[in-house]
Amino acid sequence: MMRLSDTEDAGEVIAIDWGTSSLRAALLAPDGAIVDRLASPDGIMFANGRRFEDIFRALFGDWIARHPRAAVLASGMIGSRQGWVEAPYVACPAGFQDLARGLIFVEVEGLANVGFVPGLRIEHDDGVPDVMRGEETQVFGALASLGVSEGVFVLPGTHSKWVRVAGGRIAGFRTFMTGEMFDVLRRHSILGRLMPEGGPKGGEPGETFDLGCDMSASGKLLHHLFSVRSRGLLGKTPPEQLADYMSGLIIGEEVREARDFFALSPSPVYLVGRGDLAGLYRRALAHYDLTSAALDDGVTFAGLFALARTHRAQMKV
Amino acid sequence: MMRLSDTEDAGEVIAIDWGTSSLRAALLAPDGAIVDRLASPDGIMFANGRRFEDIFRALFGDWIARHPRAAVLASGMIGSRQGWVEAPYVACPAGFQDLARGLIFVEVEGLANVGFVPGLRIEHDDGVPDVMRGEETQVFGALASLGVSEGVFVLPGTHSKWVRVAGGRIAGFRTFMTGEMFDVLRRHSILGRLMPEGGPKGGEPGETFDLGCDMSASGKLLHHLFSVRSRGLLGKTPPEQLADYMSGLIIGEEVREARDFFALSPSPVYLVGRGDLAGLYRRALAHYDLTSAALDDGVTFAGLFALARTHRAQMKV
Known part of the structure; x- marks a missing residue:
């Protein structure tokens, strides 16, 4: 299995929220603090024939040059079938551990391994299937930021999600x-x-x-x-x-x-x-x-940071 | 007040169902039987700067030349603010008499007086206003065809209507x-x-x-x-x-x-x-x-025929 950079536990993290219509990213210090930010209109629907790898190199080459051993994680539609690589849906209920185990890595030669966060799927009692991709990272970021492990989270948007968390895991969503x-x-x-x-x-x-x-x-x-x-x-x-x-x-x-x-x-x-x-x-x-x-929806970066840490811990075992 | 042709009670009727995206019409014998039909793509949204009067002359000049004293009635969006002339909404509950009294006539010089059927409006108990234009004529045509005066009518479409008829009048709709x-x-x-x-x-x-x-x-x-x-x-x-x-x-x-x-x-x-x-x-x-x-949605022509008769009877009084 491929993995994040095998440096010390507490390296930098490059956290990328790469959605359908835009991209936001943060360079996070080893303690999770935001050191630098970046926003771009390069959502996956605006790639217009450009390779995602080329977009990635252009946007992140500089950060990676400065922090060659940073962990790089991306959540959102970039990990869908229409994105760079598909990180298959993980079934609910799912916690940090399940999500981190579902990370899919792509090597960008000479630059970095980029980890893609899987989406979540569920089949409701009424037989209706449901999926999310990107919001799971926000919810885990919220849990990490708040230090809670229970609650209902509302994530408004194009396709709004309501997510129930129980025992630190996403138990269900609609x-x-x-x-x-x-x-x-x-x-x-x-x-x-x-x-x-x-x-x-x-x-x-x-x-x-x-x-x-x-x-x-x-x-x-x-x-x-x-x-x-x-x-x-x-x-x-x-x-x-x-x-x-x-x-x-x-x-x-x-x-x-x-x-x-x-x-x-x-x-x-x-x-x-x-x-x-x-x-x-x-x-x-x-x-x-x-x-x-x-x-604040900045919780995405907190979620990616926590996932990078969880993944590193899994690699140690 | 202008009126339909002042000939004998039982003249021909030219019945026009003139909607947003298309137009259908029938030439009806004095007994209501369909003598001739016509369909055209000249819905009001496809007028493209042409005058409705010119479209009317081109489509109906021939029928009118043959039956110069025919009554001409049109229902549908042609009688809306976006149409030829606005026939203001009549309030529910409304019956044949109310609708016939609400007809608005336009003289097409040297050819005919064209009568436009008003739409219906209602304010529901919950304060929600509602409107229809065209379906009222279908419902009255159904009543005339079936010989009933009670019932719930379902008219599927872009904006589906459910209409309750009581005592021969449209009592309400959604x-x-x-x-x-x-x-x-x-x-x-x-x-x-x-x-x-x-x-x-x-x-x-x-x-x-x-x-x-x-x-x-x-x-x-x-x-x-x-x-x-x-x-x-x-x-x-x-x-x-x-x-x-x-x-x-x-x-x-x-x-x-x-x-x-x-x-x-x-x-x-x-x-x-x-x-x-x-x-x-x-x-x-x-x-x-x-x-x-x-x-069958041919009930529109039956509704226009019945309205022409009702109007003529009103003119006699």
Whole structure:
């Protein structure tokens, strides 16, 4: 089996969060502190025929030259079938040890071994299979940062994930099409036509978002989505607030579905995410009587750091 | 007030179903029998700068030359703000009389007065407004054809409508984003990527469609949609059946939501529509223990014919 650099336990770690539409990375000191950062638009969908290895060399050659024995780990869609190399899904329940054992390494000649974090899969009781790739690293980073081993983690996004952790392992999770649903309806359906150009406005969500959350409680999404149009047509909601209303309907639907799945009632959840989107989720969670503790999505780097350490420990055995 | 041709009660009727993406019309004898038919791709979204009046002259000049005193009525999006002239929405509950009183006429000089059928609007108890335009004419045509004055009518489509008729009037209705949801997810979301090109296969829907209906029962659409992807990724459903599965999820969701709204339990409903799509709905309705009687969507012409008669009777008073 290939392995990370076989130097001392506590070397540097180059942690790469390499997703569909962008890439973020951090150079971490042996104690986990962030020494340097890097962000690039080289998400896997924008490779445009370039080899991932060449992108990697261009972005990380400099860091590796300075720290030739750093461990290099990448999480996210770069480890999928559409990425550089497929790191096959590991079955739930899964902990740090399982994830570290599932790392797949690729040698970039003369430069580094790059480890790819596997995604997780599960088959729910109702027979529905589910997968994640990238969020598992965020959740483990959150566990490492918080020093907890239990909880429900909410990771909003294109495909939002709700993850239950028990005994330090990911016991189960559910995916929701929330972000992509909002995006395709806004950009490609008749519902977007009455909305002004320029995307949803930023800033604090308002009463129109709450109204959408209200409507979501009855579990009639296909019907209520049409009211985005009828409210606009009949002048019940101003055009510039229609996106907020649709956002409340869809995020509210996610929270309603997830609350039922996870049998949450007034339980606190951990919310992983940034800025405006986290603000919307906090508001929708509160609407459903769920309190939330917010975590920065920098937890990815903490997760990769912890995985590098776990892997090194496994190699010693 | 302008009116239809002031000839004898029982003249010919030119009935035009003029929608967003296409136009269908029929020349009806004084007894309502279809004498001639016409179909054209000149839906209002394909006018491309041409005047609706010019399209009308080109398509109907010949019929009108032969029957200069025919009544001419058009239903559908041609009577919307984006169409030729806006026939403002009439409030529910509404019957033949209300609809006929809401007709808006435009004179096509030297040719005919064209009457545009108004759409219907409603504000539901939960404060949600709803609108329809075109389907009201189909429902009235179904009532005229069947000789009934009570029932729930299901009109599948881009924006499916469920309509409750009581005492010969449309008492209420609900819209569902079903067709458009399927279309945007298939064409623009990640869910379509694993499906083979060429659209959903025709023919009888199978067990995969039923599985989608099964899943819809729990009311977790945002979650279950993601399983279209995970089933494909993990080889649980073959690529050529993923569209059927998604169709079952979304049509099943519509039926579940509508059944709750209309408090239907084993009641029969009238299903208005054609071929494959009607087949899918029949199957989804049966899945939810709803029996259905099928009606051809030619009922539009029967509705326009009945409206022309009602209008003429009103003009006599």
